[in-house]
Amino acid sequence: MERNREQLAKIAPPPMAMLAEVTHRCPLACPYCSNPLELKAASQELTTEEWASVFQQAAELGVLHLHLSGGEPASRRDIVELIAAAEKADLYTNLITSGIGINEKRLDAMIDVGLKHIQLSIQGVDEKTADLVGGYKGGYKRKIQLAEWIGARSVPLTVNAVCHRTNMASIPDMIDLAIELGAGRLEIATVQFHGWAIENRSQLMPTREQVEATTQLVADARERLEGKLVIDYVPADYYATYPKACMGGWGRIGINVDPTGLVLPCHAAESIPSLNFENTRETSLHDIWYHSPSFNAFRGTDWMQEPCRSCERKTADFGGCRCQAMAIAGDATATDPACHKSPLKNRMIELAENAADTSEQLEFVYRGR
Numbered sequence: 001m002e003r004n005r006e007q008l009a010k011i012a013p014p015p016m017a018m019l020a021e022v023t024h025r026c027p028l029a030c031p032y033c034s035n036p037l038e039l040k041a042a043s044q045e046l047t048t049e050e051w052a053s054v055f056q057q058a059a060e061l062g063v064l065h066l067h068l069s070g071g072e073p074a075s076r077r078d079i080v081e082l083i084a085a086a087e088k089a090d091l092y093t094n095l096i097t098s099g100i101g102i103n104e105k106r107l108d109a110m111i112d113v114g115l116k117h118i119q120l121s122i123q124g125v126d127e128k129t130a131d132l133v134g135g136y137k138g139g140y141k142r143k144i145q146l147a148e149w150i151g152a153r154s155v156p157l158t159v160n161a162v163c164h165r166t167n168m169a170s171i172p173d174m175i176d177l178a179i180e181l182g183a184g185r186l187e188i189a190t191v192q193f194h195g196w197a198i199e200n201r202s203q204l205m206p207t208r209e210q211v212e213a214t215t216q217l218v219a220d221a222r223e224r225l226e227g228k229l230v231i232d233y234v235p236a237d238y239y240a241t242y243p244k245a246c247m248g249g250w251g252r253i254g255i256n257v258d259p260t261g262l263v264l265p266c267h268a269a270e271s272i273p274s275l276n277f278e279n280t281r282e283t284s285l286h287d288i289w290y291h292s293p294s295f296n297a298f299r300g301t302d303w304m305q306e307p308c309r310s311c312e313r314k315t316a317d318f319g320g321c322r323c324q325a326m327a328i329a330g331d332a333t334a335t336d337p338a339c340h341k342s343p344l345k346n347r348m349i350e351l352a353e354n355a356a357d358t359s360e361q362l363e364f365v366y367r368g369r
C-alpha cells in the first residue's frame with residue numbers, strides 16, 4: 001500500500017545521515033576497532049553501480065550527509081567513482097579515513113569530483129605511539145603528510161581521536177596537534193566496546209579518575225579554544241549517571257549500510273540476535289527505513305520496560321544503547337545498564353573497574369596477527 005508523506009512521518013522522520021561502510025578492508029589493525037570479529041569479504045562488497053543506486057535512494061529518502069567509511073574507504077579502487085556518484089545524488093560527502101592509500105593525485109581526484117570534508121583518524125601524538133596503536137609502521141608520517149595536503153587545498157578537516165586508558169594523558173597534545181594540522185574540529189571519542197574492541201577491553205578501559213579528568217579537560221579546552229577549534233566529545237558512559245541517546249534514537253536520524261548492502265539502524269546492531277536485517281540488493285532503502293521490522297523494533301517508546309517506560313527522560317535519551325543493553329543485560333529491550341536507574345548499573349561499574357585494573361601490563365591484541 002502506497003502511503004503519503006503524512007502517514008510516513010507518523011512512522012519516522014526521514015533520515016538525515018547515512019554511514020556507508022564501503023569495505024571492511026583496512027591496512028591498520030587498531031585494537032579498539034568496532035568492526036565485527038568476522039569481517040565481510042571483498043568479494044561480497046556492493047559494486048560501484050550498486051553503491052550509486054544506494055546513494056540515489058538515500059537522497060530521495062531525505063539523507064543530506066553521506067559519511068564514507070569502512071574499514072578504510074580508500075581501499076576501494078573505485079573510491080573516486082563512489083564520491084562522484086554521491087555528488088551526482090546531491091549528497092554532502094565526508095570521507096572518514098585512516099589516511100593510508102591516499103596520495104596527492106588521488107586526493108585531488110576526490111576533491112575534483114565533489115568530496116566536501118575529510119575526517120582523519122590519528123592513533124597517537126607521536127610516531128612511535130601512533131604506529132604501535134594502529135599496528136602499521138610508517139602510518140603516522142603518512143597521516144601528517146595527508147593532513148598537510150588537505151590544508152593546502154582548504155578542504156575542511158576533522159581529526160578523529162579515540163581515547164582509552166593508554167592515551168588519555170596525551171589528550172592536551174592531541175588538541176595541540178589538531179590545531180597544528182589546521183583541523184577545524186577534533187572528535188575525541190572514548191573507546192566503545194563493540195566488535196574487535198571487546199578483545200582489548202582490559203587493555204583499553206579507562207579508570208574512573210581518567211574519565212573525570214578528561215571530561216574536565218575537554219570542558220576547559222572548549223572554552224579556551226572557542227572560535228578556533230570545535231571539540232566533539234563522546235564521554236565514557238560506564239561511570240556516568242545517564243546513558244547516551246545512542247544514534248539520536250533508533251531509526252530516527254541515521255542509517256548504516258555495511259559493505260555487502262545490509263542496512264542497519266546502528267553500526268553494532270548485528271549483535272542483537274533477535275533481529276534480521278534487510279539488504280539493499282533485495283529491498284529498497286525506503287521500504288527498509290519505514291517498514292522493516294528491524295528499524296521499527298525500538299522506535300517510539302512502546303517497546304520500553306520499566307524504569308524507562310515511566311521515566312521523564314525517555315524521549316531525551318530513548319533508553320540509551322540497545323546493543324549495550326543486549327551485551328550486559330542479555331536483553332535488547334532492557335534499560336541501558338549505563339543508566340543509574342538500571343538494576344545492572346553496579347554490575348556495569350564493577351565490570352569497568354575490573355577491566356581498568358592496571359596491576360597487570362597487557363599487550364594489545366591485533367586482528368589477524
Ligand code: SF4
Nearest residue numbers: 026028029030033071
Ligand atoms: S578503527 Fe582502525 S582498524 Fe578499524 S577500520 Fe578504523 S582505521 Fe581500520
Ligand code: SF4
Nearest residue numbers: 308311313314319339
Ligand atoms: S530510566 Fe531509561 S529513559 Fe530514564 S534515564 Fe534511564 S535509560 Fe533514560
